[in-house]
Amino acid sequence: MNAKHTLNIPESPLPRLVIIGGGFAGIALVKALNKNDFQIVVIDQNNYHTFQPLLYQVATGGLEPDAIAYPLRKYVKRFGNLFFRLAEVKQLEPDSKQLLTTQGVLNYDYLIIATGAQTNYFGNDNLERYTMGMKTIPEALNLRSLILQNLEKAIVTKDPLKRQALMNFVIVGGGPTGVELAGALAELKRFVFKEEYHDLKMDDMQVFLIEGSERLLGGMSEKSSKNTLDFLKKLGVQVFLNCRINDYDGNKVVIENSSSIASENVIWAAGVKATSIGGMENASTGQANRLITDAFSRVKGFDNCFAIGDVALMEGDPHYPDGHPQVAPVAIQQAELLAKNLSRLVNSKTLQSFKYRDKGSMATIGRNKAVVDIAGLFFSGSFAWFVWLFVHLMAIVGFKNRVATLLQWFSNYINFNSALRLIIRPYQPKK
Numbered sequence: 001m002n003a004k005h006t007l008n009i010p011e012s013p014l015p016r017l018v019i020i021g022g023g024f025a026g027i028a029l030v031k032a033l034n035k036n037d038f039q040i041v042v043i044d045q046n047n048y049h050t051f052q053p054l055l056y057q058v059a060t061g062g063l064e065p066d067a068i069a070y071p072l073r074k075y076v077k078r079f080g081n082l083f084f085r086l087a088e089v090k091q092l093e094p095d096s097k098q099l100l101t102t103q104g105v106l107n108y109d110y111l112i113i114a115t116g117a118q119t120n121y122f123g124n125d126n127l128e129r130y131t132m133g134m135k136t137i138p139e140a141l142n143l144r145s146l147i148l149q150n151l152e153k154a155i156v157t158k159d160p161l162k163r164q165a166l167m168n169f170v171i172v173g174g175g176p177t178g179v180e181l182a183g184a185l186a187e188l189k190r191f192v193f194k195e196e197y198h199d200l201k202m203d204d205m206q207v208f209l210i211e212g213s214e215r216l217l218g219g220m221s222e223k224s225s226k227n228t229l230d231f232l233k234k235l236g237v238q239v240f241l242n243c244r245i246n247d248y249d250g251n252k253v254v255i256e257n258s259s260s261i262a263s264e265n266v267i268w269a270a271g272v273k274a275t276s277i278g279g280m281e282n283a284s285t286g287q288a289n290r291l292i293t294d295a296f297s298r299v300k301g302f303d304n305c306f307a308i309g310d311v312a313l314m315e316g317d318p319h320y321p322d323g324h325p326q327v328a329p330v331a332i333q334q335a336e337l338l339a340k341n342l343s344r345l346v347n348s349k350t351l352q353s354f355k356y357r358d359k360g361s362m363a364t365i366g367r368n369k370a371v372v373d374i375a376g377l378f379f380s381g382s383f384a385w386f387v388w389l390f391v392h393l394m395a396i397v398g399f400k401n402r403v404a405t406l407l408q409w410f411s412n413y414i415n416f417n418s419a420l421r422l423i424i425r426p427y428q429p430k431k
């Protein structure tokens with residue numbers, strides 16, 4: 001094979017297994033795979049893994065971005081037949097078992113698609129253009145800059161309407177991301193901005209949380225939804241339920257009942273869709289473009305091609321007829337089973353089907369405020385908050401990141417202030 005066709009991956013007597021995506025699913029698979037069975041190539045468009053659950057803390061200055069990112073090369077350093085390539089996969093050519101990437105072409109014997117999900121704007125170009133997404137570290141940093149820039153602009157403008165638009169924060173989507181962001185912004189206003197922007201009337205800063213369904217945190221218990229609503233209201237967040245956004249032009253949010261909110265800070269956390277790659281057009285897809293797989297993660301209609309994590313919609317589990325929730329534990333558990341099944345496959349053994357073990361869900365609203373649903377128990381408040389902190393701390397990838405996060409959280413807790421509010425890379429809003 002021509003070297004330019006191999007992304008400089010050496011030939012090997014072992015079958016080549018290519019993993020697209022170094023997210024939760026991709027790295028769990030790398031960890032669990034038997035390295036003697038395959039030559040393994042991980043491809044990602046970033047050279048780091050992102051711990052998405054804490055992105056909102058980067059956006060609100062609670063954590064440094066480095067604390068929630070982990071270099072993917074650290075996973076490959078110890079194994080001779082494990083390779084990482086920084087490239088975006090553009091196209092799959094299933095007949096020739098090739099991937100076309102931004103760095104060249106790569107052949108595979110087994111392909112694992114673990115490309116995750118991206119923000120879904122439901123075809124509305126204005127929302128895509130003018131609202132802020134919250135799926136990646138660059139997006140979280142953009143949001144951090146925008147929040148701080150707009151407060152600086154609010155101080156100097158003489159136009160009261162413009163000032164109010166700069167101080168109105170509208171978050172669309174009442175899932176965990178929207179709730180956590182709304183709580184963090186309300187606390188910033190209360191504990192930090194009121195002191196540091198004493199020359200701005202901080203009572204004018206408004207945080208709106210807009211949710212299309214009848215309750216927040218729709219994936220959690222009704223009790224947790226209600227507690228979350230109460231917590232947010234106490235923090236001064238204006239929550240609108242059963243409310244949908246029709247449009248946003250960069251200045252004004254149009255709500256479906258024809259009311260509107262003037263805002264230059266609109267965060268879109270209202271939906272995701274699977275991140276597909278070209279060449280999969282003939283694959284069967286389900287809701288939000290997810291690739292339909294069988295209970296062994298095999299993509300329907302494609303040979304030796306598997307999909308795991310957010311991108312996959314696994315059929316066959318009667319408890320999850322619309323697919324499993326797009327959360328990290330599903331991605332990790334699917335990856336761990338797939339690692340075992342791939343070994344079984346090459347050794348001609350029977351494959352095991354996937355069963356999701358739901359260990360519960362949780363969300364934090366702010367200092368000493370969280371909600372947890374575990375094994376039929378629902379609790380909230382300080383204890384839930386400590387459970388949330390502990391679980392997230394343990395889940396962060398890398399010992400150094402865990403220590404950095406713990407120290408930062410401790411400092412934030414005792415000082416009521418993180419001091420990470422730097423506009424290092426100014427954000428240029430699209431107009």
Ligand SMILES: Cc1cc2nc3c(=O)[nH]c(=O)nc-3n(C[C@H](O)[C@H](O)[C@H](O)COP(=O)(O)OP(=O)(O)OC[C@H]3O[C@@H](n4cnc5c(N)ncnc54)[C@H](O)[C@@H]3O)c2cc1C
Pocket residue numbers: 020021022023024025026043044045046048049050051052053054055056087088089090114115116117134135176177275277308309310311326327328329331
């Ligand atoms: C803001 C936010 C908060 C969340 N909070 C929680 C939470 O509290 N608890 C929870 O369990 N889950 C949470 N989730 C969901 C959780 O992060 C996802 O379920 C999980 O990341 C899915 O893992 P994955 O490996 O499928 O995808 P990802 O982790 O998204 O990884 C996909 C990888 O694929 C790479 N990639 C994509 N396309 C290409 C391409 N064409 N070429 C090369 N590389 C590519 C990406 O760069 C990325 O590294 C949250 C998600 C977000 C966005």
